[in-house]
Amino acid sequence: MKSPQYLIIVLLLMLSSITYAQRPQEQRYDKEKFEAARVAFITNRLDLKPEQAEKFWPLFNKYNEERESLMRKMADFSKESEGNISENQAKQLIDQRFSVQSDMLKLDQKFMNDITKVITHKQAVALGGANRDFIRQIYRMNQRGRGGN
Numbered sequence: 001m002k003s004p005q006y007l008i009i010v011l012l013l014m015l016s017s018i019t020y021a022q023r024p025q026e027q028r029y030d031k032e033k034f035e036a037a038r039v040a041f042i043t044n045r046l047d048l049k050p051e052q053a054e055k056f057w058p059l060f061n062k063y064n065e066e067r068e069s070l071m072r073k074m075a076d077f078s079k080e081s082e083g084n085i086s087e088n089q090a091k092q093l094i095d096q097r098f099s100v101q102s103d104m105l106k107l108d109q110k111f112m113n114d115i116t117k118v119i120t121h122k123q124a125v126a127l128g129g130a131n132r133d134f135i136r137q138i139y140r141m142n143q144r145g146r147g148g149n
Contacts, residue, residue: 038134045130046123055118063111070107073100 042060043053077097081090116124 034138037138038131041134041137042127042130045133046119046126048119048123052119052123056115059111059114059118063107063115066107067104070100070104 039057042048048056074097077093077100081093085093112124115127119127
């Protein structure tokens, strides 16, 4: 398991969130449609059987919620580090950041352990690429919708 791969996925998810957050209110995306598209895309890409999908998606959704919570903590540390902070505060922020990163690694390990009881290891490895490809596809669609290349 490669942690940098998951970090890239999370960063892409954050970038897509920022993109959507900057859109005018009337152009905001429909979260239900987004999630349904992601479910269809990943289910198809991993070739999940119905019995696998039934067990996979609750685990995946729980993992995503916990991961997003940890990422919000990381973002809070970045906000706290802006401006004038003391040396002691900086040290505390560094320690807290490492603690959250450790929690992320533990979460990733637990997720992989749990998920490989439901899907094959090959499907688990393909999950990172499938999620990344989905985000890229959404990004491209967003760019085309704005008149981009």
